[in-house]
Amino acid sequence: MEGKALAERIRAEVAAEVAQLGNLGLATLLVGDDLASAIYIRLKHAAADEVGIASTDLRLPVETSEQELLDHVAELNADEAVDGILVQLPLPAHIDEARVVRAIDPIKDVDGSHPLNAGQLYLGRPTLVPATPIGILTLLDEYEIPLEGAKAVVVGRSNIVGKPVAQLLLQRNATVTVCHSRTADLARETSSADVLVVAAGRTALVTAGMVKAGAAVIDVGINRTDAGLVGDVDPGAMEIAAFMTPVPGGVGPMTIACLLQNAVRAARFRRGALAFPAA
Numbered sequence: 008m009e010g011k012a013l014a015e016r017i018r019a020e021v022a023a024e025v026a027q028l029g030n031l032g033l034a035t036l037l038v039g040d041d042l043a044s045a046i047y048i049r050l051k052h053a054a055a056d057e058v059g060i061a062s063t064d065l066r067l068p069v070e071t072s073e074q075e076l077l078d079h080v081a082e083l084n085a086d087e088a089v090d091g092i093l094v095q096l097p098l099p100a101h102i103d104e105a106r107v108v109r110a111i112d113p114i115k116d117v118d119g120s121h122p123l124n125a126g127q128l129y130l131g132r133p134t135l136v137p138a139t140p141i142g143i144l145t146l147l148d149e150y151e152i153p154l155e156g157a158k159a160v161v162v163g164r165s166n167i168v169g170k171p172v173a174q175l176l177l178q179r180n181a182t183v184t185v186c187h188s189r190t191a192d193l194a195r196e197t198s199s200a201d202v203l204v205v206a207a208g209r210t211a212l213v214t215a216g217m218v219k220a221g222a223a224v225i226d227v228g229i230n231r232t233d234a235g236l237v238g239d240v241d242p243g244a245m246e247i248a249a250f251m252t253p254v255p256g257g258v259g260p261m262t263i264a265c266l267l268q269n270a271v272r273a274a275r276f277r278r279g280a281l282a283f284p285a286a
């Protein structure tokens with residue numbers, strides 16, 4: 008399941024929508040000098056530029072206080088030219104991440120992390136949903152993977168991938184199991200999955216023998232190894248699965264494309280073209 012070409016198509020669609028909507032602004036906040044975070048921010052800005060979204064790249068030193076960061080968020084909330092705000096996680100340990108996320112105006116929360124947006128998803132009335140789970144569902148739909156009645160297993164329960172993708176699969180009438188580090192017998196769960204989403208950040212956590220023949224496997228993991236970037240699923244599983252995403256070139260490009268889609272969605276909410284629930 009190739010994410011690259013599909014992501015390119017989505018970006019072209021977003022570019023057309025941006026041209027129609029007029030000025031659209033995305034602001035990112037990065038605290039500290041984490042290398043991986045800096046790479047993600049650079050990719051997001053390059054993608055935003057390409058589709059005509061004006062992006063602001065705020066970089067703050069690692070010693071930035073929580074209050075200083077909250078002040079920046081408040082400024083961006085009030086800035087009429089900003090449709091979407093993204094605070095790159097993780098934040099340094101002295102900053103309360105949940106508090107910062109709560110401070111973002113939910114209508115500008117393009118990461119879908121604010122409790123209001125997370126709650127809307129849980130209630131089955133999604134507003135702004137994290138980009139990676141949307142990208143995963145878009146890939147499954149592109150390859151026409153049946154979800155209704157399918158047994159879906161999600162490995163990982165983070166707020167940004169595991170939990171929201173489980174909710175989206177549930178909404179599509181899959182029967183969903185969520186696994187995590189305390190799951191008693193991971194292989195038993197994964198080997199029963201028609202649709203397997205793995206987002207744990209552990210190289211080769213899922214081996215070929217843990218995959219059901221004919222399954223659709225989405226490997227979300229990004230692990231830096233001496234051999235380069237690898238996922239959480241042994242590539243040998245491609246021989247067993249009917250569909251599987253490569254790493255890199257699978258979910259990664261979809262995440263960026265769906266973030267841009269979220270920026271357009273946030274702009275539509277702000278301009279009243281879509282109704283946003285009152286807080």
Ligand code: NAP
Pocket residue numbers: 139162163164165166167168169186187188189190193206207208209212227228229230258259260262263
């Ligand atoms: P995270 O917050 O670290 O969560 C990892 C999850 O995996 C946790 O729920 C953890 O369980 C579970 N886990 C860890 N070891 C496990 C094991 N041995 N067996 C079963 N479950 C295990 O990670 P994340 O932010 O969701 O990201 C997961 C991976 O996806 C990372 O490699 C990240 O780089 C990648 N990622 C990729 C994209 C993309 O666009 N391709 C986007 C986001 C993330 P507990 O809850 O019990 O600790």
